[in-house]
Amino acid sequence: xxxxxxxxxxxxxxxxxxxxxxxxxxxxxxxxxxxxxxxxxxxxxxxxxxxxxxxxxxxxxxxxxxxxxxxxxxxxxxxxxxxxxxxxxxxxxxxxxxxxxxxxxxxxxxxxxxxxxxxxxxxxxxxxxxxxxxxxxxxxxxxxxxxxxxxxxxxxxxxxxxxxxxxxxxxxxxxxxxxxxxxxxxxxxxxxxxxxxxxxxxxxxxxxxxxxxxxxxxxxxxxxxxxxxxxxxxxxxxxxxxxxxxxxxxxxxxxxxxxxxxxxxxxxxxxxxxxxxxxxxxxxxxxx
Numbered sequence: 001x002x003x004x005x006x007x008x009x010x011x012x013x014x015x016x017x018x019x020x021x022x023x024x025x026x027x028x029x030x031x032x033x034x035x036x037x038x039x040x041x042x043x044x045x046x047x048x049x050x051x052x053x054x055x056x057x058x059x060x061x062x063x064x065x066x067x068x069x070x071x072x073x074x075x076x077x078x079x080x081x082x083x084x085x086x087x088x089x090x091x092x093x094x095x096x097x098x099x100x101x102x103x104x105x106x107x108x109x110x111x112x113x114x115x116x117x118x119x120x121x122x123x124x125x126x127x128x129x130x131x132x133x134x135x136x137x138x139x140x141x142x143x144x145x146x147x148x149x150x151x152x153x154x155x156x157x158x159x160x161x162x163x164x165x166x167x168x169x170x171x172x173x174x175x176x177x178x179x180x181x182x183x184x185x186x187x188x189x190x191x192x193x194x195x196x197x198x199x200x201x202x203x204x205x206x207x208x209x210x211x212x213x214x215x216x217x218x219x220x221x222x223x224x225x226x227x228x229x230x231x232x233x234x235x236x237x238x239x240x241x242x243x244x245x246x247x248x249x250x251x252x253x254x255x256x257x258x259x260x261x262x263x264x265x266x267x268x269x270x271x272x273x274x275x276x277x278x279x280x281x282x283x284x285x286x287x288x
Contacts, residue, residue, distance in 0.1 A: 001265045001276060004100040009076045012270045013047065015277055016040035024085055024093065025076045027051050031091045032062075034238075035278055054091045061090060075159060078103070081131050082159040084152065094126045094152060098266050098279035102232060103132035106190070109230050109286065110136035113189075117229055120181075122174045122193040122216075127153030129192045129232075130167060131160050138190070139166035145202040147171045173201030175212070178219045187225045193217075194234040209237055217252045228257055231285040234266075245283030253285045261285050 009025040015036045021043050022029050030043060030053040044050065051070040056062040064087045073086045076095070081103070083095050110117045110133060117138040121130045124142045126149055133140050134157065144150050150169050157163050170177060174193075193216070199207040217233070224231075231253050233245045246263035254261045263283040267276045 001267045001278065002101045002282070003267055003269060003276065004098045005269050006104070007078060007097060007100060009078070010097045012268050012277055014040060014043055015270055015275070016043055019043055020277065021047055021050065025074060027070060027074055027085075029087075029093070030054065032056050033277065052087060054087075056091075080160070081128075081135060082156065082161075083126070083128065083131070084155050084159055095128060096125075096279070098268050099128050099234070101266055102192075102234070102282060103128060105284070105286075106132050106192070106230065106232075107136040110138045110190075113229055115189075117189045118187070118225070119190045119192065120188040120220075120223070122178075122191065123195050123199075124153065124192075125149050125194060127156050129194075131156050131162060133190070133192075134162045134165040134167055135160065141168045141170065141188070143170045143172055143174055143177050145171065145173055145200065145205075147202075171202050173203065173205045175205070175207075175216055175219070176201070178216065178223060182219065182222045187223055189225045189227070190229045190231065191220050191224065192232045192234075193220075197237040209235070209240070214248055214251075217248055221252055221256060224253070224257075227287070228253065228259075228285070229287050232282060233284075234280060234282045236280045240281070242281040242283065245281060249283050249285050257285070257287075259285050259287045 011023050013021045013023055017039055018036050019030055020033045028050050030050050051068045053065045076083050078100055085093050119133045119138045119140045121142050124144045130140045130142045150171050195209050197209050242263035249261045265278050266280050267278045
């Protein structure tokens with residue numbers, strides 16, 4: 001498993017009975033996680049300094065219960081990157097800290113490429129990968145169907161003092177965008193995608209990962225440069241094996257370019273224990 005274990009301002013303090021207690025730069029949040037099927041005690045009883053607790057509803061969704069004064073927004077830093085955090089619906093905070101391992105990979109590949117790298121970030125959310133790639137010296141095109149998420153990404157770029165770097169933001173359906181880029185003849189040296197299981201585009205287009213992911217990756221082959229640096233697919237879809245993602249890359253970019261394709265789980269360590277919380281999967285192509 002690939003671990004994101006270089007954080008200083010984020011950590012999982014404990015995990016038990018379907019919930020994880022996280023320290024987000026001294027703001028402690030208790031959130032549900034379906035992977036945590038073990039019993040390690042009652043976290044509310046063990047930890048008196050919890051700021052907020054997210055409760056799931058049997059009818060779907062849920063709500064935050066603030067147990068202590070909690071700021072509306074605050075920041076966490078990962079190395080030289082800065083991210084804005086806030087409590088959102090459906091338990092989210094605007095950042096997936098396990099992705100730090102992928103950020104480190106991207107930064108290393110870009111910095112050691114000895115050329116200008118153009119990155120396309122699809123389903124780009126609040127821009128963790130966009131910020132990482134900008135910090136390494138790449139130019140970035142950031143595409144997400146949610147205007148709110150794109151605005152949040154802009155805030156993260158500004159907070160990381162990277163707003164003078166070359167980045168283009170688009171609120172768009174990713175499939176339609178890629179098709180337009182093919183017609184325009186635009187090309188990219190690296191592509192990142194973090195597709196949801198299901199979703200809707202900016203104009204109501206329906207996305208289903210099982211039906212639509214492979215055709216999208218095939219489309220992306222038409223906008224890769226002659227010498228691509230990397231291609232990354234992340235997934236949090238329950239029941240989808242890392243080998244599925246790896247097979248998709250082997251049947252597309254792996255057939256066309258010389259490089260290696262591999263996949264792994266990604267996870268976070270749980271403080272003061274030898275436990276690891278699995279957080280998703282990824283598949284990568286990288287130039288050798």
